[in-house]
Amino acid sequence: MTYQISLTTTRRNEFCDITNEIYRFIEQSGVSEGICTVFVPHTTAAVTINENADPDVTSDLLRKLASLIPQNDGYLHSEGNSDAHLKASLIGNSEQILIRSGKPLLGTWQGVYFTEFDGPRSRKVWISILGGETN
């Protein structure tokens, strides 16, 4: 089964929490035990799992990434978004989440974030659920 999330980002760099959507798709799938793969089909965006409590954490992540990898840094690529391509490869464009008892098995403080590095844009996330047992 493949599910799609469509989202519109509003800033150049942004973390978008997609944890609730992942809960919902796993529930819809009826899969009780298996693996959920979250895949971002873009080359200037990524997906990561990180702190879901204090929004200062994701702000700190974006600010520090921008200081390590500035937007303008003598890049060859004429679109002016090589920083976003590098951030995407460093953070990575997929995540694996275990499914147990029909729910994503996440740690207490973990949320799943679509990470935009070259917005604002319309974006997609693909979610695939591979199961063993079915409810």
Added chain:
Amino acid sequence: MTYQISLTTTRRNEFCDITNEIYRFIEQSGVSEGICTVFVPHTTAAVTINENADPDVTSDLLRKLASLIPQNDGYLHSEGNSDAHLKASLIGNSEQILIRSGKPLLGTWQGVYFTEFDGPRSRKVWISILGGETN
């Protein structure tokens, strides 16, 4: 099947070799061919696969990461561990390992490491084994 490793880290930044545990859980599972997913349910720790021979490699990795992403760098998050959150997202909190003939299919020099970035703490690693054939 899900297995759990419990470990106690002893330093703020540390690589803990969990390769032997992964061999053992794959053997216990009886799965001959499939995929092993290693998932870290924390937001200031990660998992990576790297050199298993010279311990200087993991020391170099930790030292260089600390110089790129210092603990104190004007972060907003009041817990003082935003560096650890960023390192966790960059290294990543899961790994996939192929299972063939009932063993993890790793390269000659590859070991699997739990990577602590905000220890010392009690930590967990979850291991899921998805198989085709069973011994």
Added chain:
Amino acid sequence: MTYQISLTTTRRNEFCDITNEIYRFIEQSGVSEGICTVFVPHTTAAVTINENADPDVTSDLLRKLASLIPQNDGYLHSEGNSDAHLKASLIGNSEQILIRSGKPLLGTWQGVYFTEFDGPRSRKVWISILGGETN
């Protein structure tokens, strides 16, 4: 099913496009719907998914990575390739790709790249295909 790509890199740092090989192995497998895992069994190389159109992007990625993580930086490891080990852990040594209708489900601008960080060398990539339905 496991497939192997053998390749010979020609520079110390290099992106090698392996997208066509992945298309071919998925077609050979006869798997219509499932997950393809791409695994690099080396500790100074990695795999990433990024822009497949303008080669300036991968040049920018390599150049910026080299400026963040220089080859010589007071490392302990005597082989002089600790930079490559760190880049490998940051980019990551595996990727997951969804398979739909017997093809890899990639975004319009996505290509799959073996990333060499300590070449030139002979290298391998392992590809595992886990399927639901079979054609």
